Amino acid sequence: MSDLTVGQELITGKVTLTRFSLVRYAGASGDFNPIHYRDDVAKSVGLPGVLAHGMLTMGLAVQPVIDWMDGRGEVVEYGVRFTRPVVVDGNGGITVSVSAKVGAIEDDVTRIDLTVSAANQTVLGKSQVRVKLNK
Amino acid sequence: MNPELEGRVFPPTTPYLVGREKVREFARAVFAQSPLNHDAEAAKAAGYADVVAPPTFAVVIQEAGLALLLAAPDTGIDFSRIVHGEQKFRYTRPIVAGDELTAILTVTSIKSLGGNDMITAETAISDADGNHVVTATSVLVMRGTE
Numbered sequence: 001m002s003d004l005t006v007g008q009e010l011i012t013g014k015v016t017l018t019r020f021s022l023v024r025y026a027g028a029s030g031d032f033n034p035i036h037y038r039d040d041v042a043k044s045v046g047l048p049g050v051l052a053h054g055m056l057t058m059g060l061a062v063q064p065v066i067d068w069m070d071g072r073g074e075v076v077e078y079g080v081r082f083t084r085p086v087v088v089d090g091n092g093g094i095t096v097s098v099s100a101k102v103g104a105i106e107d108d109v110t111r112i113d114l115t116v117s118a119a120n121q122t123v124l125g126k127s128q129v130r131v132k133l134n135k
Numbered sequence: 136m137n138p139e140l141e142g143r144v145f146p147p148t149t150p151y152l153v154g155r156e157k158v159r160e161f162a163r164a165v166f167a168q169s170p171l172n173h174d175a176e177a178a179k180a181a182g183y184a185d186v187v188a189p190p191t192f193a194v195v196i197q198e199a200g201l202a203l204l205l206a207a208p209d210t211g212i213d214f215s216r217i218v219h220g221e222q223k224f225r226y227t228r229p230i231v232a233g234d235e236l237t238a239i240l241t242v243t244s245i246k247s248l249g250g251n252d253m254i255t256a257e258t259a260i261s262d263a264d265g266n267h268v269v270t271a272t273s274v275l276v277m278r279g280t281e
Binding site: 015021024025027028029030031045054055056058059060062063066067070071074075076077078079080081082129 | 157160161163164165166167168169171181189190191194195198215218219220221222223224225226228229272
Protein backbone atom coordinates (compact mmCIF):
# COMPACT_ATOMS: atom_id res chain seq x y z
CA MET A 1 0.00 0.00 0.00
CA SER A 2 2.99 2.30 0.37
CA ASP A 3 3.56 2.56 -3.37
CA LEU A 4 0.37 4.45 -4.21
CA THR A 5 0.63 7.20 -6.80
CA VAL A 6 -1.59 10.23 -7.32
CA GLY A 7 -4.16 9.53 -10.03
CA GLN A 8 -3.99 5.77 -9.57
CA GLU A 9 -7.38 4.07 -9.84
CA LEU A 10 -8.02 1.92 -6.76
CA ILE A 11 -11.41 0.29 -7.13
CA THR A 12 -14.84 0.66 -8.69
CA GLY A 13 -18.25 -0.34 -7.44
CA LYS A 14 -21.84 -0.56 -8.58
CA VAL A 15 -25.10 -0.71 -6.63
CA THR A 16 -28.67 -0.90 -7.91
CA LEU A 17 -31.00 1.16 -5.75
CA THR A 18 -34.66 0.20 -5.69
CA ARG A 19 -37.61 1.44 -3.63
CA PHE A 20 -36.82 -1.42 -1.25
CA SER A 21 -33.34 0.06 -0.69
CA LEU A 22 -34.90 3.43 0.15
CA VAL A 23 -37.40 2.02 2.63
CA ARG A 24 -34.66 -0.05 4.25
CA TYR A 25 -32.43 3.03 4.56
CA ALA A 26 -35.34 5.08 5.94
CA GLY A 27 -35.79 2.52 8.72
CA ALA A 28 -32.08 2.16 9.45
CA SER A 29 -31.37 5.90 9.52
CA GLY A 30 -34.64 7.23 10.92
CA ASP A 31 -35.11 9.59 7.95
CA PHE A 32 -38.76 9.01 7.05
CA ASN A 33 -39.22 11.99 4.72
CA PRO A 34 -41.93 10.70 2.32
CA ILE A 35 -40.18 12.13 -0.77
CA HIS A 36 -38.02 9.00 -0.45
CA TYR A 37 -40.89 6.51 -0.86
CA ARG A 38 -44.09 8.25 -2.05
CA ASP A 39 -44.52 9.33 -5.68
CA ASP A 40 -47.49 11.59 -4.88
CA VAL A 41 -45.57 13.53 -2.21
CA ALA A 42 -42.46 13.83 -4.42
CA LYS A 43 -44.60 15.20 -7.28
CA SER A 44 -46.47 17.61 -5.01
CA VAL A 45 -43.21 19.36 -4.03
CA GLY A 46 -42.05 19.60 -7.64
CA LEU A 47 -39.55 16.74 -7.74
CA PRO A 48 -39.08 14.60 -10.86
CA GLY A 49 -39.86 11.47 -8.81
CA VAL A 50 -38.99 9.62 -5.61
CA LEU A 51 -35.39 10.43 -4.66
CA ALA A 52 -32.75 8.40 -2.88
CA HIS A 53 -31.70 9.90 0.45
CA GLY A 54 -28.53 11.92 -0.20
CA MET A 55 -27.06 10.20 2.84
CA LEU A 56 -27.78 6.78 1.32
CA THR A 57 -25.83 7.72 -1.81
CA MET A 58 -23.03 9.12 0.37
CA GLY A 59 -23.10 6.00 2.54
CA LEU A 60 -22.85 3.49 -0.29
CA ALA A 61 -20.31 5.53 -2.27
CA VAL A 62 -17.59 5.08 0.37
CA GLN A 63 -18.02 1.29 0.58
CA PRO A 64 -15.64 0.40 -2.28
CA VAL A 65 -12.92 2.28 -0.36
CA ILE A 66 -13.70 0.30 2.80
CA ASP A 67 -13.52 -2.92 0.78
CA TRP A 68 -10.24 -1.85 -0.80
CA MET A 69 -8.73 -1.07 2.64
CA ASP A 70 -9.90 -4.49 3.90
CA GLY A 71 -9.23 -3.59 7.54
CA ARG A 72 -5.77 -2.14 6.81
CA GLY A 73 -6.72 1.43 7.69
CA GLU A 74 -9.45 3.80 8.83
CA VAL A 75 -11.46 6.65 7.37
CA VAL A 76 -10.51 9.90 9.11
CA GLU A 77 -12.57 12.27 6.97
CA TYR A 78 -15.32 11.95 4.39
CA GLY A 79 -17.16 14.79 2.70
CA VAL A 80 -19.44 15.28 -0.30
CA ARG A 81 -21.61 17.86 -2.02
CA PHE A 82 -25.07 16.78 -3.10
CA THR A 83 -25.07 18.15 -6.63
CA ARG A 84 -27.84 16.21 -8.39
CA PRO A 85 -30.77 14.14 -7.08
CA VAL A 86 -30.88 10.39 -7.70
CA VAL A 87 -34.36 9.54 -8.99
CA VAL A 88 -35.33 5.95 -8.17
CA ASP A 89 -37.78 4.44 -10.63
CA GLY A 90 -40.51 2.31 -9.05
CA ASN A 91 -39.89 -0.58 -11.40
CA GLY A 92 -36.26 -0.91 -12.41
CA GLY A 93 -34.59 1.28 -9.80
CA ILE A 94 -31.34 2.97 -10.78
CA THR A 95 -27.71 1.94 -10.79
CA VAL A 96 -25.18 4.09 -8.94
CA SER A 97 -21.56 3.70 -10.03
CA VAL A 98 -18.51 4.64 -8.01
CA SER A 99 -14.89 4.92 -9.00
CA ALA A 100 -12.15 5.71 -6.50
CA LYS A 101 -8.70 7.03 -7.29
CA VAL A 102 -5.83 8.49 -5.32
CA GLY A 103 -6.31 12.28 -5.12
CA ALA A 104 -3.36 13.26 -2.95
CA ILE A 105 -0.84 11.85 -0.50
CA GLU A 106 -0.48 14.10 2.55
CA ASP A 107 2.06 12.72 5.06
CA ASP A 108 0.30 9.78 6.73
CA VAL A 109 -3.09 10.57 5.18
CA THR A 110 -4.17 9.47 1.71
CA ARG A 111 -6.94 11.42 -0.01
CA ILE A 112 -9.13 9.28 -2.23
CA ASP A 113 -11.40 11.04 -4.72
CA LEU A 114 -14.70 9.42 -5.66
CA THR A 115 -16.60 9.84 -8.89
CA VAL A 116 -20.21 8.91 -8.22
CA SER A 117 -22.71 8.77 -11.06
CA ALA A 118 -26.18 7.54 -11.94
CA ALA A 119 -27.84 7.57 -15.38
CA ASN A 120 -24.56 8.90 -16.85
CA GLN A 121 -24.56 12.01 -14.65
CA THR A 122 -22.39 12.82 -11.67
CA VAL A 123 -24.55 12.99 -8.54
CA LEU A 124 -22.01 13.88 -5.83
CA GLY A 125 -19.44 16.65 -6.08
CA LYS A 126 -16.12 17.10 -4.30
CA SER A 127 -16.48 13.61 -2.92
CA GLN A 128 -13.29 12.99 -0.94
CA VAL A 129 -12.32 10.34 1.58
CA ARG A 130 -9.23 10.76 3.73
CA VAL A 131 -7.84 7.51 5.07
CA LYS A 132 -4.99 6.60 7.38
CA LEU A 133 -3.43 3.37 6.21
CA ASN A 134 -1.58 1.04 8.55
CA LYS A 135 2.15 0.96 7.97
CA MET B 136 -33.31 32.91 8.13
CA ASN B 137 -32.35 34.60 11.39
CA PRO B 138 -28.74 35.87 10.97
CA GLU B 139 -28.30 35.94 14.75
CA LEU B 140 -28.26 32.14 14.74
CA GLU B 141 -24.59 32.29 13.74
CA GLY B 142 -22.48 31.18 16.67
CA ARG B 143 -25.34 29.68 18.64
CA VAL B 144 -24.44 26.52 20.57
CA PHE B 145 -27.29 24.12 21.36
CA PRO B 146 -27.46 22.03 24.54
CA PRO B 147 -26.07 18.45 24.48
CA THR B 148 -28.44 15.81 23.13
CA THR B 149 -29.66 12.88 25.22
CA PRO B 150 -26.94 10.18 25.13
CA TYR B 151 -27.41 7.68 22.28
CA LEU B 152 -26.39 4.09 23.00
CA VAL B 153 -25.08 2.46 19.82
CA GLY B 154 -26.55 -1.04 19.55
CA ARG B 155 -24.88 -3.94 17.74
CA GLU B 156 -27.99 -4.80 15.76
CA LYS B 157 -28.48 -1.13 14.81
CA VAL B 158 -24.96 -1.04 13.41
CA ARG B 159 -25.67 -4.20 11.40
CA GLU B 160 -29.01 -2.83 10.19
CA PHE B 161 -27.39 0.44 9.10
CA ALA B 162 -24.51 -1.45 7.46
CA ARG B 163 -26.96 -3.51 5.37
CA ALA B 164 -28.82 -0.33 4.38
CA VAL B 165 -25.65 1.31 2.96
CA PHE B 166 -24.50 -1.91 1.25
CA ALA B 167 -21.53 -2.32 3.63
CA GLN B 168 -20.03 -5.79 3.41
CA SER B 169 -16.97 -5.59 5.64
CA PRO B 170 -16.94 -8.25 8.40
CA LEU B 171 -15.94 -5.43 10.79
CA ASN B 172 -19.47 -4.00 10.37
CA HIS B 173 -21.29 -7.30 10.92
CA ASP B 174 -19.21 -9.77 12.90
CA ALA B 175 -18.30 -8.89 16.50
CA GLU B 176 -15.59 -11.57 16.62
CA ALA B 177 -13.94 -10.22 13.46
CA ALA B 178 -14.11 -6.69 14.88
CA LYS B 179 -12.57 -7.83 18.21
CA ALA B 180 -9.81 -9.70 16.38
CA ALA B 181 -9.01 -6.41 14.61
CA GLY B 182 -8.76 -4.57 17.95
CA TYR B 183 -12.22 -3.01 18.21
CA ALA B 184 -14.53 -3.39 21.21
CA ASP B 185 -17.45 -4.51 19.01
CA VAL B 186 -18.84 -4.16 15.49
CA VAL B 187 -17.68 -0.97 13.75
CA ALA B 188 -20.26 1.45 12.35
CA PRO B 189 -19.93 2.56 8.70
CA PRO B 190 -18.49 6.10 8.33
CA THR B 191 -21.86 7.76 7.64
CA PHE B 192 -23.56 6.24 10.72
CA ALA B 193 -22.74 9.45 12.61
CA VAL B 194 -25.63 11.05 10.71
CA VAL B 195 -28.00 9.24 13.08
CA ILE B 196 -26.46 11.04 16.06
CA GLN B 197 -26.18 14.33 14.16
CA GLU B 198 -29.91 14.11 13.51
CA ALA B 199 -30.67 14.58 17.22
CA GLY B 200 -28.68 17.82 17.19
CA LEU B 201 -30.39 19.05 14.01
CA ALA B 202 -33.77 18.29 15.60
CA LEU B 203 -32.95 20.80 18.35
CA LEU B 204 -31.99 23.41 15.76
CA LEU B 205 -35.14 22.88 13.68
CA ALA B 206 -37.35 22.99 16.78
CA ALA B 207 -35.97 26.33 17.97
CA PRO B 208 -38.73 28.96 17.59
CA ASP B 209 -36.67 31.88 16.28
CA THR B 210 -34.61 30.39 13.43
CA GLY B 211 -36.78 31.45 10.50
CA ILE B 212 -36.11 28.01 8.99
CA ASP B 213 -38.91 26.60 6.82
CA PHE B 214 -38.18 22.87 6.83
CA SER B 215 -40.22 22.25 3.66
CA ARG B 216 -37.75 24.41 1.69
CA ILE B 217 -34.59 22.82 3.15
CA VAL B 218 -32.23 20.84 0.90
CA HIS B 219 -29.13 18.99 2.11
CA GLY B 220 -26.26 20.74 0.32
CA GLU B 221 -23.09 19.25 1.76
CA GLN B 222 -22.04 16.79 4.43
CA LYS B 223 -18.71 16.01 6.02
CA PHE B 224 -17.47 13.77 8.84
CA ARG B 225 -14.12 14.19 10.61
CA TYR B 226 -13.27 11.19 12.74
CA THR B 227 -10.96 10.85 15.74
CA ARG B 228 -11.92 7.18 15.89
CA PRO B 229 -14.67 4.99 14.37
CA ILE B 230 -17.98 4.54 16.20
CA VAL B 231 -18.40 1.03 17.63
CA ALA B 232 -21.36 -0.76 19.21
CA GLY B 233 -21.53 0.02 22.92
CA ASP B 234 -20.56 3.67 22.49
CA GLU B 235 -22.75 6.15 24.35
CA LEU B 236 -22.65 9.28 22.25
CA THR B 237 -23.66 12.87 22.94
CA ALA B 238 -23.89 15.59 20.29
CA ILE B 239 -23.42 19.33 20.65
CA LEU B 240 -24.50 21.37 17.63
CA THR B 241 -23.04 24.78 16.80
CA VAL B 242 -24.26 27.01 14.00
CA THR B 243 -20.97 28.09 12.45
CA SER B 244 -22.22 30.14 9.52
CA ILE B 245 -25.30 31.74 7.97
CA LYS B 246 -25.01 33.03 4.42
CA SER B 247 -27.31 34.40 1.75
CA LEU B 248 -26.46 33.49 -1.81
CA GLY B 249 -28.57 34.14 -4.91
CA GLY B 250 -31.88 34.23 -3.06
CA ASN B 251 -31.08 31.11 -1.05
CA ASP B 252 -30.00 30.94 2.60
CA MET B 253 -27.23 28.59 3.64
CA ILE B 254 -26.68 27.40 7.19
CA THR B 255 -23.63 25.44 8.29
CA ALA B 256 -24.13 23.31 11.41
CA GLU B 257 -21.21 21.57 13.07
CA THR B 258 -22.11 18.72 15.42
CA ALA B 259 -19.37 17.53 17.77
CA ILE B 260 -20.01 13.97 18.93
CA SER B 261 -18.28 12.64 22.06
CA ASP B 262 -18.30 9.37 23.97
CA ALA B 263 -19.28 8.72 27.60
CA ASP B 264 -15.76 9.71 28.77
CA GLY B 265 -16.13 13.05 27.03
CA ASN B 266 -13.59 12.15 24.34
CA HIS B 267 -14.18 13.37 20.80
CA VAL B 268 -15.29 10.70 18.34
CA VAL B 269 -16.46 12.55 15.22
CA THR B 270 -17.58 15.97 14.07
CA ALA B 271 -20.39 16.01 11.52
CA THR B 272 -20.78 19.16 9.44
CA SER B 273 -23.92 19.81 7.42
CA VAL B 274 -24.64 22.59 4.99
CA LEU B 275 -28.40 23.06 4.65
CA VAL B 276 -29.76 25.23 1.87
CA MET B 277 -33.11 26.95 2.28
CA ARG B 278 -34.45 27.69 -1.18
CA GLY B 279 -35.87 31.14 -1.83
CA THR B 280 -39.62 31.54 -2.20
CA GLU B 281 -39.55 32.97 -5.75
